[in-house]
Amino acid sequence: MTSVPASEDSGKQARGWLRRIWRGISVPLVAVLLAALIGAVLLLASGANPLEAYAALFKGAFGSPVAIQRTLEKSTPLIFAGLAVAFAFKAGLFNIGAQGQLLVGAIVAAYAGYSIEGLPAIIHAPLALIIGGLAGAAYGAIPGALKAYTGAHEVIVTIMLNYIAINLTDFLADGPWKDPSPGNIVARTPEVLPSAELPILGNIPLGFILALIFAFAVWWLLYRTTLGYEIRTVGLNSSAAQYAGIRVARTIIVTMAISGFLAGLGGAVETLGIVGRYQPGFNAGLGFDGITTALLGKTSPFGVIPAAVLLGAMRAGASQMQFDAGVAKEITDVITAFILFFVSADVIVKKIIRQRESEDDKVVLSRGWGGQ
Numbered sequence: 001m002t003s004v005p006a007s008e009d010s011g012k013q014a015r016g017w018l019r020r021i022w023r024g025i026s027v028p029l030v031a032v033l034l035a036a037l038i039g040a041v042l043l044l045a046s047g048a049n050p051l052e053a054y055a056a057l058f059k060g061a062f063g064s065p066v067a068i069q070r071t072l073e074k075s076t077p078l079i080f081a082g083l084a085v086a087f088a089f090k091a092g093l094f095n096i097g098a099q100g101q102l103l104v105g106a107i108v109a110a111y112a113g114y115s116i117e118g119l120p121a122i123i124h125a126p127l128a129l130i131i132g133g134l135a136g137a138a139y140g141a142i143p144g145a146l147k148a149y150t151g152a153h154e155v156i157v158t159i160m161l162n163y164i165a166i167n168l169t170d171f172l173a174d175g176p177w178k179d180p181s182p183g184n185i186v187a188r189t190p191e192v193l194p195s196a197e198l199p200i201l202g203n204i205p206l207g208f209i210l211a212l213i214f215a216f217a218v219w220w221l222l223y224r225t226t227l228g229y230e231i232r233t234v235g236l237n238s239s240a241a242q243y244a245g246i247r248v249a250r251t252i253i254v255t256m257a258i259s260g261f262l263a264g265l266g267g268a269v270e271t272l273g274i275v276g277r278y279q280p281g282f283n284a285g286l287g288f289d290g291i292t293t294a295l296l297g298k299t300s301p302f303g304v305i306p307a308a309v310l311l312g313a314m315r316a317g318a319s320q321m322q323f324d325a326g327v328a329k330e331i332t333d334v335i336t337a338f339i340l341f342f343v344s345a346d347v348i349v350k351k352i353i354r355q356r357e358s359e360d361d362k363v364v365l366s367r368g369w370g371g372q
Contacts, residue, residue, distance in 0.1 A: 027298070028297070028303070028307065032296075032339055035336075035342060042331065048325055048326065053321050056317070057314065057318070059320055059324070060316060060318070060320025061313035061314070061317035063320075070316040073207075073273075076205060076211050076270070076273070076274075077207075077266040077267070077270045078266075078289055079308040080263060080269065080290075081102060082290045082297060082307060084266070085290045085293070086297065086304055087262060088259040089235070090299065093252065093256060094155050095140070095154065095158060095256065095263075096154075096155050097140065097154075097157075097159070097162055097260075097287075098259070098263040098287035098288075099166075100139060100161045101139045101287065102264065102267035102286055103166065104135045104165050104168075104264060105264025105268045106132065106169075106264075106270055107169045107172055107189065107278040110192060110272075112196070113196035114190040114191065114196070114277070116193075116196075117193065120195060121195040121197075124195040125198060125272065128268065129198075131268075132264050132265065133264045133265040133268060134264070136261055137258070137260045140258075141256055141257040141260060144252050144256025145253050148250075154256070162287075170187060173278055174187035174280075177189050179191075179277070192272055197273070198210075198272045200273075205273055205274070207269035212305065215301045215305055219301040221258075222301065230246045231251055231254075233246060234248055266290075267283060270283055292307075295344060296311075296340075
């Protein structure tokens with residue numbers, strides 16, 4: 001019997017790892033490049049220089065320590081929102097409601113941040129974060145329970161709950177929780193107390209560090225715990241999971257609650273670490289951008305991080321591009337939309353790079369009405 005040399009075996013393992021890495025990053029990478037190419041064509045059509053515009057975009061996102069800080073601030077809520085959407089994907093659930101859960105978490109964290117007095121920062125800030133996350137979890141559990149016990153499709157329910165959250169938070173910010181400062185006519189809450197603020201460590205927001213920690217925690221939960229195995233099994237085949245003894249209804253509710261908790265944390269971090277209060281409009285679109293972030297990151301907890309940084313960099317550098325190159329900053333929204341299109345329609349990208357789809361690449365976004 002011929003033995004395989006250890007060096008040859010390790011070489012095969014290394015090639016296998018490289019193939020898996022390429023399989024994971026090829027579609028998002030090509031999607032970004034194609035979107036940037038289309039953006040360049042649009043810039044040329046508008047009379048702008050694409051190289052000058054993209055250079056200004058990069059300068060605004062990474063050209064100085066302040067620019068990097070701004071990029072990380074823009075990326076932080078996107079990481080949380082992306083984790084929320086990606087986590088629900090693992091159970092075959094399409095959490096469109098991350099926006100509503102993020103808003104609820106943001107305003108409840110703001111209330112905890114300005115109304116609870118007399119606590120040291122080491123207690124007040126974590127407490128406000130947790131309260132915001134729990135508010136998002138409670139809001140996320142609603143569509144989970146309706147899905148589990150009535151068969152109501154989570155996409156329809158979460159879209160409706162988004163509208164409820166938008167109007168509810170607007171009412172609170174312009175009503176009982178409105179800033180009572182003399183002369184204030186703006187719908188917003190009072191500023192959070194200094195003890196509830198999330199500090200900036202050098203040029204790195206503490207919220208960004210927390211986002212990295214939670215990305216690892218989500219990965220560990222999904223791939224190193226029994227609950228994570230149950231969530232992934234339900235996502236692959238709920239009927240087989242039920243036959244195996246997994247309580248599918250409970251798993252769906254827990255998954256949506258954890259997803260809502262992550263989205264609520266994103267809103268809380270935005271409030272406590274960046275804005276300093278809740279004000280309608282500051283959080284606009286973050287939850288929906290979480291869908292783009294999750295898909296661009298291939299629904300991987302670690303893939304969400306570079307995807308969020310990319311989108312955050314585009315947001316942070318858009319104003320600099322407008323100032324230096326005279327380009328409307330909305331072009332970054334167009335590029336983001338094309339990235340989402342190419343990632344979602346990954347068959348087009350795989351045709352271009354001639355990559356075959358494996359079972360590991362398939363993402364179950366949602367099952368049909370009533371779990372079918």
